[in-house]
Amino acid sequence: MPVRSDTVALPGLEPLVLQALSAPECAGTVSIDRLRLAPVPLVPEVRLVMAEDAIVLWARLEAEAGHVLPPPFWASAWTGGQGLARYILDHPETVAGCHVLDVASGSGLVAIAAAIAGAAGGTANDIDPYSIAAIKANARANGVELTLSSSDLLDGDVDGVDVVLAGDALYHPSVAARMLPFLARVVAKGARVLVGDPDRGHLAHDWLERVATYEVPMSGAPEDAQLHLTSVLMPRRDKVDDRRGPAPPPRGDSQPRRHPG
């Protein structure tokens, strides 16, 4: 799997992130979009640099760059990622001692949760260079080490990975259309797959089944204002050849629950 740490110049990002990291938590207005380091609602063990208004942040970064940029997905903890990170921290045996790949990592939330849960090595992958910079800052803020990858892996296979994690990676039909076959190939090669998805409607495959559902506090990505529940899914046992991979983790969180944190 190609792995590299991004060194592209990202206008406007570094001072913003540095300012957010150095500001006292829950301080008043830090910047007009209120980019700041704060605990993730469903996963308070993890703190991320997040924007209260990602649209304003987006406009500001585009003004600095002088050209169109992808939305700053990295500046929010997405609902699907929050559920998957919660599940990993509640079930550390899913990743402990494993080499994990967090694909479509965004802020790095899921990879950071896996590192905290005891993964032996973690790669956070996202094609947005701003995301790579944010993951680097977030990993540092949480005291974990991650390998960073900005390659588009979806048309290939991955080697040397025990578990592939995909938090809210099925957020758009065109991404889901590539992500699902990629995950199916990962499973066929014997690695485990865990998906976090708040039922965005792009999960047309019957080989994944729900293993947990969480109620999400109402402060995920602004796009998620209507999404209260998020699920964690894994390949169905009857679709996985047990001889090819480690045993799936225990199940049992099938009822929606609110995290006490």
Ligand SMILES: C[S@@+](CC[C@H](N)C(=O)[O-])C[C@H]1O[C@@H](n2cnc3c(N)ncnc32)[C@H](O)[C@@H]1O
């Ligand atoms: C909805 S965000 C989810 C981020 C994070 N996993 C979370 O749950 O908070 C989706 C992310 O997928 C990334 N992405 C889109 N296409 C990708 C691809 N082909 N390979 C890797 N990442 C991709 C985007 O840049 C974005 O950061």
